[in-house]
Amino acid sequence: MANDTDIAIRAEGLSKRFGDFVVVEDLNLTVKRGEIYGFLGPNGSGKTTTMRMLVGLLEPDHGRGECLGLDIRTERDALRRRIGYMTQHFSLYGDLTVEENLEFVARIYNLPAPVKTAQDAIRELGLEGRGDQLVSTLSGGWKQRLALAAAILPKPELLLLDEPTAGVDPKARRDFWEHIYELAADGLTVLVSTHYMDEAERCHRIAYLAYGKLLASGAGDEVIGNSGLSVWEVSGDPGDLSDLAANIRDEEGISMATPFGTRLRIGGPDKNALDHATQPYRDDSRFRWEPSPPTLEDVFIHLLRDAQDNRAVAS
Ligand SMILES: Nc1ncnc2c1ncn2[C@@H]1O[C@H](COP(=O)(O)OP(=O)(O)O)[C@@H](O)[C@H]1O
Ligand SMILES: [Mg+2]
Known part of the structure; x- marks a missing residue:
């Protein structure tokens, strides 16, 4: 595999199954x-x-990958020293204090002066005076900040964040993203999973997965453009819109019919087929129809529906 220094992650054909269940299928991914x-x-x-x-914690069944030029199968130890990984449920020790958690990480990674390193990190976090607090008593937002501080303590070149903002309040989410931008500006590469659409839009590039398959990847506007999706936005009485959604959802040519606030967004990948399917309803005086540029969320809904349909045919 090319040892390209501009590439942080390169995965080719990664596959993993648990029992008969294929969880990741033939996944290709390149992160710069x-x-x-x-x-x-x-x-x-x-x-x-x-x-x-x-991160080398789980061996793929097929395929190969490199992070920072290191093989994810054969160079795990070297890799782990250079990757930060913040797991979904923040791997912190609730029965240790803030300082003890950071000091523990510093010692695992053999960092010089672990106590001072932990204390410096506490100051940077703005947690002065709370180093002695048990982590189990911190709020969700503070746990998240501490988990991030622990993940970057060894100064990794690549940071993997698994739903780092799940269950964290909006202010803490915004602060968190500011911090991520600062880290990226200093050269850190970040792979972050999220459910939040506004966070998807903050990323330089994204990948969308469903049923273990990568359905789309690229910059947000590329993903939108490549989908070929066309969308109508319909306004009217909420009850009428709800009936319309139910009637139209399974029509050929329509791959999404989703309420969005007081409106309904209706889309499909073939403009002619979409317009044909919606024609009878567009003459209905109860509704107002307007063409609308597709959003990333529209595209994800459309891709998921498409994948569900293909899966139904395959099984
Ligand atoms: N160790 C495991 N053994 C069996 N099934 C697993 C294991 N880990 C994950 N799975 C299953 O694999 C699927 C994908 O899980 P996961 O990678 O956690 O998805 P996501 O992070 O996108 O929610 C899920 O159906 C999950 O139940
Ligand atoms: Mg997960």
Whole structure:
């Protein structure tokens, strides 16, 4: 495999099954150095499993991958020293204090002056005076900040964050993202999984996974453009819109009919087929129809529906 210094992650044909259940299938992924790369997809789509393979915690059944030029199968030890990994449920010790958690990480990574390193990190976090607090008593937002501080303590070149903002309040989420931008500006590469659409839009590039397959990847506007999706936005009485959604959802040519606030967004990948399917309803005076540029969320809904349909045919 090419040892390209501009590339932080390169995975080719990664596959993993548990029993008969294929969890990640033939996944290709390239993340450039310094990039903030978003990993999107519904629960169970294989995001965590992919991350675990990339950090060398789980061996792929097929395929290969390199992170920072190191093989994820054969160079795990070297790799782990250079990758930060923040797991989905923040791997902190609740019965240790803030300082003890950081000191523990410093010692695991053999960092010089572990006590001072932990104390410096506490100051940088703005947690002065709370170094003695038990981690189990911290709020979700503070746990998240501490987990991030622990993950970057060894100064990794690549950081994998698994749903780092799940269950964290909006202010803490914004602060968190500011911090991520600062880290990326200093050259850190970040792969981050998320469910939040605004966070997807903050990433330089994204990948969308469903049922273990990568359905789309690229910059947000590329993903939108490549989908070929066309969308109508319909307004009207909420009850009428709900009936319309139910009637139209399974029509040929329509791959999404989703309420969004007080409107309904209806889309499909073939403009002619979409317009043909919606024609009878567009003459209905109860509704107002307007063409609308597709959003990333529209595209994800459309891709998921498409994948569900293909899966139904395959099984
Ligand atoms: N160790 C395991 N043994 C069996 N099934 C697993 C294991 N780990 C994950 N899975 C299953 O693999 C699927 C993908 O899981 P995961 O990678 O955690 O998805 P995501 O992070 O996108 O929610 C899920 O259906 C999950 O139940
Ligand atoms: Mg997960």
